[in-house]
Amino acid sequence: MILCAAFLAGLAVLTIEIVGVHWMAPWFGASALIWSNQIGIILFAMAAGGWLGGRITRKKSSLMPYAAAFLLIAALYLKMGEWLLPSFASLFQPEGLLLEEAAALFFSGSLAASIFFFALPVLCASLVTPMLIHEHSTRIGNVGQAAGEVAAAGTLGSLVGVFGTTFFLLPFGVPSTLFAVTLALAFAALSLCRNRLVLALVGVLALTSLLVLLYPAPAFSDLPSQAKLLETRTSSYQTSRVIEQSDGTRWLQVNEGLDSFQSIWKPNSLFPGGYYDLFALAPVYANARNQESFQAWLLGAGTASAVGPLTFPLGDSCKWSVIGVELDPDVIELGQKWMPLPEPLAQNYTALPAMDARAALRVANPNSLDCVLLDAYANQFEIPVHLASVEFFSEVASRLRDGGVFAMNIGAAGRGAPFLQDALCGTLSQVFADLRVHRVPWSRNRVIFARKGLHLPPLAGLSALLPSGLPASLGASCLPGQVVDGAPKSYCLLLDAKNPLISLQWQAWWEALS
């Protein structure tokens, strides 16, 4: 029973650590900094719990009732947190908060939420370990063996917690995962002791669980004003939702919502607006308009918002195919359900679910693609570092035919933006023959185009290359004042082994706030 309790306590600690980030993600995201906050606080709580548990074993003779009570307090606190965390997190997300203002609040808010909602349960679950070792050693008569066995059981529990949470529990949602942790802690407590206090605490826990079940906390941050929620899903990766604005435009939002979206869909239009419309320049720059066939990959496809603009310039006789790589299968399903492509486009579009963009691209034949688009923002702030390095850009170039075009969206505001843009452009210039940055009208985004082996067509004659029917704003983004041609003179080179992109991006957002 002691080893069973150690196993369940270990399982609970790691599950709390992982589910905690997913639980906070709708408000604060799940970036590297948020994970660091959570891991740091959990480790601090474990250390404090170990120290405190050790001290308790010195003073108390009958330890198991205490251990059981602490485990139940952890479960109870976690259950109450299920109610309180949304209100607490909302304090850090005032109404109308814009993405570029949010970075500091996200960092601080996630740190505070980790401390308030996860530190105490982990502390309580950790402080039973020395008690279990003490009790076990009393029974078997060997401290070293007892410590080893309890530590092994706890670590095995943590192992099951890690894999079980990610692969099994989280797809059922955060509330189900929290319920499983609560259950594990309650079982651990009951396996140690069943006195009146423990049974009373179990009763309170059951009552609290029932109340939480009857009156569940909101699972996502507030909706933008005048928007309607169509569907929310939680996967192993993130929480996603589709919302509809008053004009019928639909947004796919992932984790924290704010004023931004991962994909956008407009009824009866191939052009969703914003930076997506600029992807229509990719086939033009690749000189693919009058080709018989056209192949493109979309990395970080979301619900395939870029497919309409990307294929619009192609001729009617062109046989095209676009492959979209998307990490989260739920996003693809939400897209097919709520943000469907028009039928002719849907026939030639293939979504590859559950694939990392870099790994997936290696499947493409060398020198075969006309365009590769990268739109893989993670956590609203971060371009994943493995998708922004000389090595990755070289892999992209190896898949493009000569004259093929790579395009990527970057979003940045404030004084840090030029550093981010320069780092990406400079790194791209190591691999591609020519590159150009277009500012997106009325937006904080820019789109970088880089061409393999050949120069991009000059801006001056661009109107002759474009088909009619593209939005006027796309024309505006092609004026000289909206465009930066070529590589910067000085920049920070991004490598797989040394990639300061995260700090560059956070610097950009942090400065925007200050």
Add this chain to the structure above:
Amino acid sequence: MFSCLLLLTAFFQQPLDDAVSFLTWNDTHRQTESLSWQAFTLVSAGAEQEARSVIRQILVSSPDDPDALRYSIELDALYPKLHSEVLQRAFEWRSNFSAAQPAAVQASVSNMIQFLETETMRRDQLAAKRVLLWAAPLLGLSSLIGAVYFLSRRFA
């Protein structure tokens, strides 16, 4: 024949119809248009840098040009840091020029003022939240340390 047709089509197209019309207008017709029309078209399409350049030209020769001042307010409103100043300019614009403007323009400026007021208020509220940046984690950490201390005194 075909090129004549294209020319005719281009002639009847408005610059804001699509990207090609816009770029064609920019390449071939823009310089012959009035500065005011240029500013309107560039602002409407979102060509911020070019629009600013034209607006500057207008304001050099005519510092009180109501259209140029209005476009300048519209463009500056894109930058949250300028909101307070832009709001002030929008109020001044309304008191100086509004009466002589068409109803649609008056309504557009009123909407802009409403947007800027809401934004300024929202940013003030956000500034008030900044105390949370440091207070919340510090409070949490001291509570945690306090809880450990309490438990160590109570049970150990």
